[in-house]
Amino acid sequence: DAGVIQSPRHEVTEMGQEVTLRCKPISGHDYLFWYRQTMMRGLELLIYFNNNVPIDDSGMPEDRFSAKMPNASFSTLKIQPSEPRDSAVYFCASSLRRNTEAFFGQGTRLTVV
Amino acid sequence: DQQVKQNSPSLSVQEGRISILNCDYTNSMFDYFLWYKKYPAEGPTFLISISSIKDKNEDGRFTVFLNKSAKHLSLHIVPSQPGDSAVYFCAVRFDGMRFGAGTRLTVKP
Numbered sequence: 001d002a003g004v005i006q007s008p009r010h011e012v013t014e015m016g017q018e019v020t021l022r023c024k025p026i027s028g029h030d031y032l033f034w035y036r037q038t039m040m041r042g043l044e045l046l047i048y049f050n051n052n053v054p055i056d057d058s059g060m061p062e063d064r065f066s067a068k069m070p071n072a073s074f075s076t077l078k079i080q081p082s083e084p085r086d087s088a089v090y091f092c093a094s095s096l097r098r099n100t101e102a103f104f105g106q107g108t109r110l111t112v113v
Numbered sequence: 114d115q116q117v118k119q120n121s122p123s124l125s126v127q128e129g130r131i132s133i134l135n136c137d138y139t140n141s142m143f144d145y146f147l148w149y150k151k152y153p154a155e156g157p158t159f160l161i162s163i164s165s166i167k168d169k170n171e172d173g174r175f176t177v178f179l180n181k182s183a184k185h186l187s188l189h190i191v192p193s194q195p196g197d198s199a200v201y202f203c204a205v206r207f208d209g210m211r212f213g214a215g216t217r218l219t220v221k222p
Contacts, residue, residue: 004156042213042214042215043157043202045210045212048209048210050208055208055209093157098206099144099145102159103159104156104158106156107154107155107156
């Protein structure tokens, strides 16, 4: 397996634009996580899914953020409209089941200017 | 709320010596604990884990200790190598997974 695949690796956008980050988890994994990493807040859990169902989205900072998992092999994190304070590295991770390790993608570095 | 705390932002050790990284958690219901290593511009990489039914787990140079009564876990690296220099995160799984703030380990030759 190629591991968790995220795209794009880098995204530069203007304030107010819509941004969509994509993630392909490892095949067969039941859990998918979205994280945001910043200097101030470290690795924040934004939302996670179990069997494609969102379980906890309490970490999503505002209504401008939304995430979907239409099938077991694809998830998106959307920011609309984007703001400069959304600039961060966004990671996607997946795990086989509950008490197992999660594997991370390479991340998407988002810059909103 | 900081459910997982790593109180040392950085640690510097000499090559060949032991590195000890510490982590505290607040919720006694957490039952699975992990350590990750992260290099710049890469995603975190899983290192070692421990279930709450154990108090020690060893994998080569890496050992994780769990003290449930103190809600404390630690990662020991023996002997430390310059290639171990990275940021280390502890994490707890409850259904989701939350991370501490990380400790930057520098191993000097």
